[in-house]
Amino acid sequence: KNEVEQSPQNLTAQEGEFITINCSYSVGISALHWLQQHPGGGIVSLFMLSSGKKKHGRLIATINIQEKHSSLHITASHPRDSAVYICAVRGGGYQKVTFGIGTKLQVIP
């Protein structure tokens, strides 16, 4: 079993839909990151969180430490949100970061 599991692996949505991407992990962590990888390949950090909830524009990230689970929500989705969303957890030492495989999102106009 991978230390970081994301679901779904692929997601197609209509513009305007509310989107949820899930991340479950099996190890103790100090922080969880959500990253966005654009079709051109560049990776951008969206959120870093260790508890509770964070919001940035139409993006919301939540984490439940007890359940070892995090969700990334996108409200009023737009075609420019089409990307791969990657969950990564940091734990087991300063440099130990484990990345999920990613969720490929396509938002159709």
Next chain:
Amino acid sequence: NAGVTQTPKFQVLKTGQSMTLQCAQDMNHNSMYWYRQDPGMGLRLIYYSASEGTTDKGEVPNGYNVSRLNKREFSLRLESAAPSQTSVYFCASRAGMNTEAFFGQGTRLTVV
């Protein structure tokens, strides 16, 4: 606002050739990292440098060497490229513990 700059963006090598991937950051970050990204797998750490003057192995260091030339620059060298090293390589940096990471645009390397 250059952030993290990687060169080259694309490279094709023949088996046995050598090359160096360059990475530079202009954010005065202490820590720098090299990752590889392969289909169906998450990013995997090759080497990292927690601070200027130090380097350490990550998960998949075999076949690679690194140099932290100064605080800005962290290079990755393939001494004798193998087809198994065909991948997309990302450099990243962060200021310190519990800070977000900034990534370069990636280098798509093909070894034939």
